[in-house]
Amino acid sequence: MVRRSDILDETGMRRALVRIAHEILEKNHGLEDVVLIGLRNRGDHLAHRVAGYLREIEGVTVPVGIMDVTLYRDDLMHTSHWPEVQATDIPFPVEAKHVVLIDDVLFTGRSVRAALDSLMDFGRPRTIQLAILIDRGHRELPIRPDYVGKNVPTSRSEEVLVLLKESDGRDTVLVRDIGGAG
Amino acid sequence: MTWTRTDLLGIEGLEPGEITELFDTAANMKEISSREIKKVPVLRGKTVINIFFESSTRTRISFEIAEKRLSADSVNFSASGSSLSKGESLIDTARNLEAMSPDIVVVRHSCPGVPHMLANRLDCPVINAGDGAHEHPTQALLDAFTIRERMGRLEGVCVGIFGDVAHSRVARSDMLALSKMGARVIIGGPPTLMPLEAHSLGVEVVGRLEEMLPEVDVLIMLRLQLERQKQALIPSAREYAVMYGLNPARLKLAREGVIVMHPGPINRGVEISPEVADGPCSLILDQVANGVAVRMALLYLIAGAAAKARAGEGAPRIWREGDAATTPRAARKRRREEERGG
Numbered sequence: 150m151v152r153r154s155d156i157l158d159e160t161g162m163r164r165a166l167v168r169i170a171h172e173i174l175e176k177n178h179g180l181e182d183v184v185l186i187g188l189r190n191r192g193d194h195l196a197h198r199v200a201g202y203l204r205e206i207e208g209v210t211v212p213v214g215i216m217d218v219t220l221y222r223d224d225l226m227h228t229s230h231w232p233e234v235q236a237t238d239i240p241f242p243v244e245a246k247h248v249v250l251i252d253d254v255l256f257t258g259r260s261v262r263a264a265l266d267s268l269m270d271f272g273r274p275r276t277i278q279l280a281i282l283i284d285r286g287h288r289e290l291p292i293r294p295d296y297v298g299k300n301v302p303t304s305r306s307e308e309v310l311v312l313l314k315e316s317d318g319r320d321t322v323l324v325r326d327i328g329g330a331g
Numbered sequence: 332m333t334w335t336r337t338d339l340l341g342i343e344g345l346e347p348g349e350i351t352e353l354f355d356t357a358a359n360m361k362e363i364s365s366r367e368i369k370k371v372p373v374l375r376g377k378t379v380i381n382i383f384f385e386s387s388t389r390t391r392i393s394f395e396i397a398e399k400r401l402s403a404d405s406v407n408f409s410a411s412g413s414s415l416s417k418g419e420s421l422i423d424t425a426r427n428l429e430a431m432s433p434d435i436v437v438v439r440h441s442c443p444g445v446p447h448m449l450a451n452r453l454d455c456p457v458i459n460a461g462d463g464a465h466e467h468p469t470q471a472l473l474d475a476f477t478i479r480e481r482m483g484r485l486e487g488v489c490v491g492i493f494g495d496v497a498h499s500r501v502a503r504s505d506m507l508a509l510s511k512m513g514a515r516v517i518i519g520g521p522p523t524l525m526p527l528e529a530h531s532l533g534v535e536v537v538g539r540l541e542e543m544l545p546e547v548d549v550l551i552m553l554r555l556q557l558e559r560q561k562q563a564l565i566p567s568a569r570e571y572a573v574m575y576g577l578n579p580a581r582l583k584l585a586r587e588g589v590i591v592m593h594p595g596p597i598n599r600g601v602e603i604s605p606e607v608a609d610g611p612c613s614l615i616l617d618q619v620a621n622g623v624a625v626r627m628a629l630l631y632l633i634a635g636a637a638a639k640a641r642a643g644e645g646a647p648r649i650w651r652e653g654d655a656a657t658t659p660r661a662a663r664k665r666r667r668e669e670e671r672g673g
Binding site: 217219220221225230231232233234235236237238266267270271272 | 332334352355356358359360362363366367368370371372373401628631632635636638639
């Protein structure tokens, strides 16, 4: 059951991502050595959008990579659900770069932990920053985002779905009940 | 993930959808081998035993590298220097291995059916790395994967398999895998090296390489097992090279863009000339590189299916309704103990 569907519409999402682009510029004093890595699924589309806004604002093209963290997850042996492995494509060295990881929803922090481990295997970035469209709380690990599109308080029995034009045909964010009556 | 198979004993019985899932996973895992740190932690803490009762270089190393790139602990065990050369029976060896709680066993043996027997005896998944003249499923999968990667598809691709078809487990598994995926398969070779029932295999059969060449998009040359010469199946390796070997002159009969493959190890100048093996048509080294990716994908999927089976979902291999044991492993163990006791 969809509980809320008014969290971010197309305009809201654009504004949030443009603001994140400005914040990335501000924090890094420009775009020198800045690279973006989107986490599958949907973080990759968001990374390309942020790169587009950065190009509009600064006229600079930042490299964009895509990462699938499946093989680094900590819950593989504990769940009956073994996810499909998707392609990772980081066509540039991350050594000494300012890497901005981009994902759609920050929840327990476990996939960000997996992404950090995975990224370290690709090299030694100067900094790793985290950009998130929706922070829904309930962290299980000491991980915090550097850039947040919107904070959305949720209960654990809910699910936050980010739908994007590239993969779902429209831009919207939904909160759904998945825990039955609760 | 829809894969539920906890063993890979042969291509026979695999569904085209399973093969496609394996190939998609392998394609996405290929990139790991190009990283600076060629390792992902997915099988950390899992033990894989590679038991090679028959000699092997490529397949054993390929499995071992695949296991290491997934962070599994791999242990190699070969027939020479093992307790087998001291007269231990296969079943005793299997029981001893089992006592060490491996998570996956990879086995090669000169007798067909050994992987099947081990799969029934052991609690853990078993992968067939070649059993006699029966099957060599991972080789067939990497061959088909290499063709799919190059041609973009398998459906409708015409693949010729030429040489010692009768004694080749690679040929058998290749035929099965490629036919399943919708390729057109033509086999050929000298009459003494062709299976007696060749026409019953559901593939086209020719006698000469020249007949096959104009038809095929892909040509898989099989290794001439030189020991066949002792069995008087061919007059000499040199005559075989002259009559049946793939050389630049014969290759001219083939279509533009034909690709040449070989499961290795190659006999240079016998079934394939060095000019062809090292030439632009050859995908022989791509096959080797893809072998690692395909085996990584297989280990990942099988470990996942085993984890699912342990969690009580999916279909465990031996599992009786109403069994009080909480895991299939315990159920199988109990059943074997009952059999021994009774």
